Amino acid sequence: MDILLLGGSKFLGRAYAAEALARGHRVTTYNRGVSRTDLPGVEAVHGDRGSLDDLRRLVDGRQWDAVVDTSGQQPHDVAQTARLLSGRTGHYGFVSSVHAFADWPARPVGPESELLACAGDLPPDQPFATALKAGCERALLENHDGPSVILNCGLLIGPHEPIGRLPWWLDRVARGGRVLAPGAADRPISLIDARDFAAFGLDLAERRATGRFVTTAPPGSATTGELLDACRAATGSDAEFAWTADATLLGAEVAPWTELPLWAPAAEGWLGTWQADSTAAVAAGLRIRPLADTVRDTWAWLESGGRAEVAYRQLETPLGLDPAKEQSLLGS
Ligand SMILES: NC(=O)c1ccc[n+]([C@@H]2O[C@H](COP(=O)([O-])OP(=O)(O)OC[C@H]3O[C@@H](n4cnc5c(N)ncnc54)[C@H](OP(=O)(O)O)[C@@H]3O)[C@@H](O)[C@H]2O)c1
Incomplete structure (x- = not known):
């Protein structure tokens, strides 16, 4: 075509x-x-x-x-x-x-x-x-x-991600030590590799499909714990995850989504974050690669010069938790 x-x-x-x-x-x-x-x-x-x-x-x-x-x-x-x-x-x-x-x-x-x-x-x-x-x-x-x-x-990840959500986590986990981990390890998360999205989008174009597809990983297909474990495996770090309750983080005015990228607390206003229904897309052929593969490829890209492409900000808001604030939360 x-x-x-x-x-x-x-x-x-x-x-x-x-x-x-x-x-x-x-x-x-x-x-x-x-x-x-x-x-x-x-x-x-x-x-x-x-x-x-x-x-x-x-x-x-x-x-x-x-x-x-x-x-x-x-x-x-x-x-x-x-x-x-x-x-x-x-x-x-x-x-x-x-x-x-x-x-x-x-x-x-x-x-x-x-x-x-x-x-x-x-x-x-x-x-x-x-x-x-x-x-x-x-x-x-x-x-x-x-x-x-x-x-x-839905939320896109993978090599060439310009915002820096997964890159920030990879860099933080790579530094190792005790890492503040938001919420709970078993909390579902739903992300999509840009390459899987593109493959599905091209399938639809090739067969001239019409309508609407919510396009992301099925809710519950991965957890926050699996994401951070994949970051540790990809970077070979000794990180230990200190799972910290949403209420503690919100009480310390940590901003969901940006100050801790990909963190959507189990709190009013956020409960649907990872609940977008992609059943129709999956039925139409959407295939999601294992999260660990995306994380590994993203780390390989970062390490081969990809950081120069990353803004580490969402619009005007910088991404990431200040190390001093993290240490103070880990000590509290
Ligand atoms: N990231 C996420 O998690 C997420 C979530 C939901 C939806 N989305 C959507 O997914 C899409 C992501 O796309 P992408 O940014 O990765 O796509 P992309 O097509 O790879 O990059 C954006 C392109 O737009 C071009 N562009 C920007 N302003 C332009 C202008 N005024 N005239 C002509 N070209 C222009 C840029 O090149 P130049 O700057 O050189 O012109 C660049 O090639 C967006 O529609 C976004 O809203 C993303």
């Missing part, structure tokens, strides 16, 4: 590009060429998603069998590409997020869950809000003429 990746150079889009090339597809990527270098073997077209002139330069005289949109964050931009690509593509796959659902992370969500309120026809350059992904979904459905699929993505 001829595949257009809107994005395609950083993390999930990069995984799509690698998988598509491995399957023998021809890949065009479209990005500004500022964040990363495109993979060898793709046709890289550089331009801004927000610029109609740039997009016309991309699409004029062209057709693709499938488009995958990993970079859509603004309803205006998604509407614009969806309109321009109508009639020029056999299939449009849009990567949304579990964030688009009104109930996430407070309650379990699934493909039928209500979306956040956000119009699909907003003006460009909206300030960041999680609801924008819901607006992007509406923008696609309102403007694209042809088969399309929406993938509501």
Whole structure:
């Protein structure tokens, strides 16, 4: 197939590009060429998603069998590409997020869950809000003429992760000693390797599947203890995990999700975090590799220069627990 990746150079889009090339597809990527270098073997077209002139330069005289949109964050931009690509593509796959659902992370969500309120026809350059992904979904459905699929993505991990959630844990566990571990070892967690997501997304594109798939590991397929054990095994460290109750951490004003990445306390507002229902995706062929494989590959990537790609921050919020605060909590 001829595949257009809107994005395609950083993390999930990069995984799509690698998988598509491995399957023998021809890949065009479209990005500004500022964040990363495109993979060898793709046709890289550089331009801004927000610029109609740039997009016309991309699409004029062209057709693709499938488009995958990993970079859509603004309803205006998604509407614009969806309109321009109508009639020029056999299939449009849009990567949304579990964030688009009104109930996430407070309650379990699934493909039928209500979306956040956000119009699909907003003006460009909206300030960041999680609801924008819901607006992007509406923008696609309102403007694209042809088969399309929406993938509501859970928490992505794996090599090239730019935010640094799993990298932070790997680095912390690698330092060894007593490591503050949040909550309980048997607490379920549900993550997805970007490479597994991309393989599933391409399966859907190849068969022109339509509809919506919540795309993440099935709830309960792994635990926080397994995640940290995998970090210890991958890094060869002597870390000892000091499991610390949610109430203690919340009492010490440790911020869930960012100060301790991947920590969602068993507390109001967080109970649905790892409960997104991916049954339909699994039935449609989603395969999740063992968590330990993802952790091992991510460590190998970090150790071979990957840290330069990691921001260790989520938007403006730095990730990770200050070592002095960790020591004081471990002593208390
Ligand atoms: N990380 C998670 O846990 C998580 C969870 C739920 C959902 N998601 C969603 O999953 C997707 C992750 O995608 P990714 O970032 O890994 O994909 P990616 O396609 O690998 O990277 C983003 C791409 O967008 C390009 N880009 C950014 N701004 C652009 C612009 N104005 N015009 C043209 N291109 C632009 C970037 O290149 P340049 O900067 O060089 O232009 C880059 O190639 C996102 O849609 C995210 O919302 C992620």
